[in-house]
Amino acid sequence: MSLRRLALVRLLVVLTLGTGLWYVGWRWMFSINWANWWIALPLVLAETYALTDGFLFGITMWRARRRPDPPAPAADATVDVLITTYNEPVEMVARTAAEAQRIRHPHTTWILDDGNRPEMQAAAEDLGVGYLRRSDDWSDRPRHAKAGNLNNTLFETDGEFLLVLDADQVPDPLILERTLGYFQDPEVALVQTPQWFTNVTDSDPLGSQAPLFYGPIQQGKDGWNAAFFCGSNAVLRREALMQLGIVGYVRSVREAVDDSLRASRRVIARARRRAADHGPVAVRALDDVAAAVPVAQRRLRSGEPLADITYDFRQVVHQGSRSIVEHDLEQIRSDLQELEGLSGEGTPPVSLDEELGLPVVDDDAMDRLAARDFSPLGALQSVTTLLRAVDVDRDEEAQPMMPLATISVTEDMATAMRLHGLGWRSVYHHEVLAHGLAPEDLRTMLQQRLRWAQGTMQVFLRENPLVQRGLSAGQRLMYLATMWSYLSGFAALVFIAAPVLYLCFGVLPVNAYGWEFVQRFVPYIVINQLLFLVVGYGVRTWRGHQYSLALFPLWIRACWTAAANVFLGRPLGFVVTPKTRQATEPGFPWRLVLPQLVASVLLVVACVIGVVRLWTGAADSITGTLVNIGWVAYDLVVISVIFEAARYRAPEPDKESVD
Amino acid sequence: MQITDSAHGEVTVLQCEGRLTMTTARPFREAIEARITGGTTRLVLDLSATEFIDSSGLGALIAGLKRARQAGGDLRIAGAGTQVLTVLNLTNLDRVLRPHDSVEEACDGW
Numbered sequence: 001m002s003l004r005r006l007a008l009v010r011l012l013v014v015l016t017l018g019t020g021l022w023y024v025g026w027r028w029m030f031s032i033n034w035a036n037w038w039i040a041l042p043l044v045l046a047e048t049y050a051l052t053d054g055f056l057f058g059i060t061m062w063r064a065r066r067r068p069d070p071p072a073p074a075a076d077a078t079v080d081v082l083i084t085t086y087n088e089p090v091e092m093v094a095r096t097a098a099e100a101q102r103i104r105h106p107h108t109t110w111i112l113d114d115g116n117r118p119e120m121q122a123a124a125e126d127l128g129v130g131y132l133r134r135s136d137d138w139s140d141r142p143r144h145a146k147a148g149n150l151n152n153t154l155f156e157t158d159g160e161f162l163l164v165l166d167a168d169q170v171p172d173p174l175i176l177e178r179t180l181g182y183f184q185d186p187e188v189a190l191v192q193t194p195q196w197f198t199n200v201t202d203s204d205p206l207g208s209q210a211p212l213f214y215g216p217i218q219q220g221k222d223g224w225n226a227a228f229f230c231g232s233n234a235v236l237r238r239e240a241l242m243q244l245g246i247v248g249y250v251r252s253v254r255e256a257v258d259d260s261l262r263a264s265r266r267v268i269a270r271a272r273r274r275a276a277d278h279g280p281v282a283v284r285a286l287d288d289v290a291a292a293v294p295v296a297q298r299r300l301r302s303g304e305p306l307a308d309i310t311y312d313f314r315q316v317v318h319q320g321s322r323s324i325v326e327h328d329l330e331q332i333r334s335d336l337q338e339l340e341g342l343s344g345e346g347t348p349p350v351s352l353d354e355e356l357g358l359p360v361v362d363d364d365a366m367d368r369l370a371a372r373d374f375s376p377l378g379a380l381q382s383v384t385t386l387l388r389a390v391d392v393d394r395d396e397e398a399q400p401m402m403p404l405a406t407i408s409v410t411e412d413m414a415t416a417m418r419l420h421g422l423g424w425r426s427v428y429h430h431e432v433l434a435h436g437l438a439p440e441d442l443r444t445m446l447q448q449r450l451r452w453a454q455g456t457m458q459v460f461l462r463e464n465p466l467v468q469r470g471l472s473a474g475q476r477l478m479y480l481a482t483m484w485s486y487l488s489g490f491a492a493l494v495f496i497a498a499p500v501l502y503l504c505f506g507v508l509p510v511n512a513y514g515w516e517f518v519q520r521f522v523p524y525i526v527i528n529q530l531l532f533l534v535v536g537y538g539v540r541t542w543r544g545h546q547y548s549l550a551l552f553p554l555w556i557r558a559c560w561t562a563a564a565n566v567f568l569g570r571p572l573g574f575v576v577t578p579k580t581r582q583a584t585e586p587g588f589p590w591r592l593v594l595p596q597l598v599a600s601v602l603l604v605v606a607c608v609i610g611v612v613r614l615w616t617g618a619a620d621s622i623t624g625t626l627v628n629i630g631w632v633a634y635d636l637v638v639i640s641v642i643f644e645a646a647r648y649r650a651p652e653p654d655k656e657s658v659d
Numbered sequence: 660m661q662i663t664d665s666a667h668g669e670v671t672v673l674q675c676e677g678r679l680t681m682t683t684a685r686p687f688r689e690a691i692e693a694r695i696t697g698g699t700t701r702l703v704l705d706l707s708a709t710e711f712i713d714s715s716g717l718g719a720l721i722a723g724l725k726r727a728r729q730a731g732g733d734l735r736i737a738g739a740g741t742q743v744l745t746v747l748n749l750t751n752l753d754r755v756l757r758p759h760d761s762v763e764e765a766c767d768g769w
Contacts, residue, residue, distance in 0.1 A: 155688075155718070158681050238681055242714030246750040249721060253755055305757040307724065311733055392755055393725040400721050 001064055001216070005534065012531040013058035019524040020051045026520050031510045040509040043498050046491035053488070054528060056481035059474075061535055063223020064216045066430055073180030079107035079235075080159030081171075084149055086114045088167040094123045096170050101129065103163075105176035110157060114149045132156055138398040146231070147404040147411035154241060154403055162241075166232040168437040169195070175433040179235050182427045189240030189424035190416060192218065193233045193431060197438035201651060204540070205644040206445045207547045208438030211539035218428040224474035227428035228482070229416035232436070240424045244415070245403035247422065253306055253392050253400075260389035261297050268293070271383045281327040285320030289387070292316040296390070310391045317387050407462045409572060410455025414463065417479055421470035440650035442592055442642075446554060449547075453486045453558030454565075454572050460486075461566040488548050489555030496552075496599050496635055499628040503610030506619055513624035546641040553595040589646050596642045603632045603639075660687050664694075670701045670766045676708040679716030687716070691723040691734075700732025703765045707738030712746055720756065737765040 001009070024047055033040045081100045085093045093111060100109045110130035113120045124131035134143070134152050144151070150164065161183065165171060179191040194214035200206075221227050229236070268290045275282045292313055299309045394400040405414035416426060439445040465471060465479035501507040510517060532541060564570040590597070607629055613619040660683040661676040671694065679687060694702065702723070706712075720736065727734040737759040739747065747753040759765035 155685070155722070158685060158715075160681065239714050242681075242718055243750055246714055246717050246721070246752055250751040250755055303754070305753065306755045307733070307735075308757055314728075391728055393728045395729070400725050401718050 001066065001219075005537075006065065009061050009064070009531065009534055012527060012534060013061055015527045016054055016524070016531050017051075017058055019520075019527055020054055023520040023524040024048055024051045026516075027510070031512075031517065033508050033511050036507050036509055039494075039498060039501055039507060042494045043509040046494040049487065049491045053481075053484055056477060056484055058531075059477050060217055060220035060224075060481055061531075062220070064220035064535070065223055066219060067222070067427070070179065070181035070427075070429070071184050073105060073177060074184065077105070077161060077180050077183065078159045079105060079161045079163060079176060079180070080153075080157045081107050081109045081163045081165065082112055082150065082153055082157075083110065083165050083167060084112045084114070084146055084232075085120070085167040086146075086149075090117065090120050090123050093120065093167045094127060096165060096167055097124065097127050097129045099170045099173075100165065101127065102173050103171055103176050104173050105180060107163070107176065108157070108159060110153065112149050112153050114143075114146075130157075135398070141396070141398040142406070143398075144402070144406040145409065145411075147402070147406050147415075148398070150404050150411075151245075151399065151402050151406075154238070154245075155399065155401075158238075160238055162236045162238060164232055164234055164236065165434065166436060169232050169434040170436070171233075172433045172435075175233075176235070178431060178433060179427075179429055182429070183235075183237060185425065187423070187425045188427055189237045189419045190227070190229050190426040191235045191429050192227055192230055192426065193429050193433045194218075195230065195233055196432040196435055198435045199437050199440060199650065204543055205641065205648045206439060206442065207543040207641070207645075208445070209540070210544065212536055212541040212544050215430065215539055216535050219430060221478045222426070222428040224478050225425055225472070226420060226475040226478035227416075227426040229412040229419075229426070231410070231412035233434040234412075237424075240419055240422075241403035241415075242401075243422060244418050245401035248403070248405075248418070249394070249401045252394060254300075256389050256394070256396075257296075257306055257310060257391075258300060260386050261293055261300070264293050264383075264386050264390070265290070267383055267386050278324070279327065281324050285324055286383075288316055288320050289383075307392050313390050408455045408458040409451055410459070413456060413479075413482070414459045417459065417463065417465060417468065417471070417475075420475050421468050423470060442589055442645050442648065445645070446551075446592060449551060450554055450558055453555055454562045456483055456486050457559055457562035458566060458572075459483070461562060485548065486555055486558065489552040489559065492549045492552035493556070495549070495631075496603065499631045499635070500602050500606040502624065502628050503606040503613070503632070506613070508624075513621055513627045515623070518623065518627070543641065546638045549635075549638045550596060550640075550642045593642050593646050596639050600636060600639055600643075603636055607632050662687070662690055667703070667762065667766055668769075670703055670769055671699045672703045672705055672762055672766075674705045674708060678711045679709055679719065680711065680713045681715035684715040684719040688719040688722045691719070692726050695723075695726045695730050695732070700727055700730040701769060702727055702732070702734045703759075703762055704734065704736045705738050705762050706736055706743055707740065709740065709743055712743045714746075714750065717746065717750060717752055721752075724756065733769075735759060735765040737762045 024044075027044050027047060032044055081103060083093060083096055083100060093113075097109055097111055100107075103109075108130060110132055111120065111124045112132050113124075114134070116133050121131045132153055134149070135156075138148070138152065142148070154162075161180065163171070163176060175193070179193065182188050182191045195210070196214070197208050200208045218227050268286060272283065272286050272290070275286050296309050296313045300306070388395060392400075403415075404411050405418060408414045420426065439448055459479075460483040465476045465483070468476075471479075498509050502509070532545070535541075561570070561572055565572050610619065610625050610629060614622065614625045619625055660679055661674075663674040663676070665672050665674065673691070673694075675687075677683070691702065704720070704723075720734070724734045736756055738761060739758045744753075744758055747756070747758055
């Protein structure tokens with residue numbers, strides 16, 4: 001945005017926050033109706049939430065500038081173009097790949113097929129682009145969806161830079177020439193470009209285009225060196241990702257070893273009680289392992305390298321296993337000798353050493369028998385499982401290094417935050433350089449939004465930006481701003497309930513809806529709307545506003561499912577957003593919009609009751625009724641978008657854009 | 660990246676000469692894995708002639724360490740120069756892998 005507009009935006013930010021504080025401060029100190037605290041308190045909290053949201057938005061806008069054009073790219077920069085796919089139609093992926101081949105800077109194009117489809121491989125071969133699927137290491141281990149797909153690829157390709165594209169994102173030939181130059185700055189790890197959708201009508205009832213996000217918001221975040229990675233249409237520096245992978249590897253190994261040593265005392269003690277059944281050798285082996293645990297813990301605390309500690313620890317475990325194997329063989333040997341004495345002739349079942357008459361078990365076989373998979377300690381299942389974790393190989397994962405974060409179903413935001421934490425820089429390049437396809441029906445759109453919200457809340461709960469090391473204050477606020485906005489569902493619920501309660505039952509959450517209320521509230525709300533108008537001038541931002549309230553059931557669901565996932569380990573159920581038209585359900589999808597429908601009916605009924613109550617004298621404040629009816633009208637206009645979306649049928653695509 | 664094998668008792672020492680970067684990391688990793696699959700599970704990487712290592716190179720070391728451990732052996736590093744030591748330190752990888760001063764020291768205690 002221009003300097004003059006930025007100055008105006010900053011003025012409006014200051015005014016919004018000033019009037020907002022003046023209003024919300026008054027609300028907290030003088031106007032809460034404690035008699036109805038059960039609605040008064042939620043309402044003032046919701047208003048405080050909204051003001052905080054405005055504050056975070058204001059901070060973001062403070063630095064919303066368009067970057068000057070980047071320098072020319074280094075001619076020798078090597079690039080892998082990575083097209084991720086899971087179940088999208090082969091033709092769609094092939095078309096994206098064919099366009100990717102036309103990108104101007106020298107590069108190698110790869111299709112990363114998580115769907116393992118032979119026909120996809122054939123299409124890749126026809127086009128002459130690379131084809132990758134997961135290595136065998138991934139079978140029976142967590143796959144981590146798209147993050148896993150990219151992590152697998154990082155160890156199969158070797159380009160200095162990686163352009164990541166979703167299967168539907170058809171790249172412009174200039175996409176690399178326009179973005180690679182930013183990497184001349186050796187600290188830049190990421191360049192994100194906008195996502196733009198071609199299958200969206202002008203009125204965009206599903207709110208697919210995000211012009212406020214891929215515009216002022218990302219530009220503002222960029223101003224604080226906090227532009228996000230959004231999963232597609234972005235270029236990443238391999239070195240930065242690999243560094244992330246190594247730092248993450250060291251941290252996970254340390255945590256895993258620490259945790260399993262801690263837990264092992266209890267588990268070994270329990271196994272020890274049962275070990276008597278396995279004989280004194282097993283007891284001694286367990287005692288040795290038990291004694292090795294505090295030693296390992298002490299070395300861990302003193303900062304010795306983990307490979308050394310775990311190696312020595314494994315040796316103790318190995319010796320213990322070996323002593324049990326030796327003991328068992330001894331048993332077999334004496335049994336065999338007895339057998340031989342009994343039969344006197346015939347071939348003994350095990351080859352015996354000619355001179356000594358002992359079974360031949362060489363040292364190598366002994367080692368293998370004692371190795372962890374065959375360990376007799378395996379009889380004590382819990383011990384084996386636990387001891388296996390005292391190592392540096394991250395056996396529980398397909399590969400020891402996971403450069404793209406796997407803590408969230410939105411790996412992109414989590415990865416960007418970790419990159420920023422390590423001191424890397426990011427860039428938002430405001431120019432559409434790829435054209436994609438948005439969901440075309442309400443159900444698919446809701447799945448996609450739910451996943452984004454769940455993923456964001458997972459990051460919020462697992463790696464809260466306020467306490468991560470290495471982030472600047474501005475970066476913390478930028479990440480918080482996005483996460484904060486996903487809490488809007490709870491506020492929306494209050495903003496719907498409060499006017500209904502007042503109009504129907506005369507329940508007052510404030511001391512009075514009098515002149516003082518209007519005087520403080522109106523300037524705040526007017527200036528706030530003015531700010532959005534100036535920021536969003538020339539782009540359509542209204543849809544975004546509507547959805548931040550209208551999707552309140554979905555936002556609430558995202559919050560509690562993410563919390564249940566992070567704290568209780570319940571699965572979220574990862575949904576890949578279909579990129580193709582879904583079979584349209586006949587009729588109006590009532591079930592999808594039921595909560596909004598109930599809310600709308602309640603709001604309308606409340607208006608009628610409010611007017612009747614005023615008429616009959618049951619309500620005594622004209623201002624109060626008018627304020628609340630205005631409020632209800634606003635709620636209804638906002639919520640109405642969801643019904644428009646439910647009725648929406650995507651236009652038939654032009655033949656040309658498909659072929 | 661040039662790899663030269665030499666036996667050192669029961670341990671195999673791999674002299675790694677050149678640059679271990681994103682372009683050489685994959686063949687390097689495969690070379691190590693081939694040795695482990697072939698039964699050589701106790702490896703010391705002599706990095707004294709390794710001029711430069713990047714994070715992808717470190718990734719190859721981790722991959723080798725994993726394979727060696729899973730085969731019941733170990734992978735150790737020795738003789739790293741200033742650049743390698745700096746990178747190990749910056750990424751905290753020295754908290755997992757001890758950079759031994761010399762091949763002899765790395766072979767100790769096996």
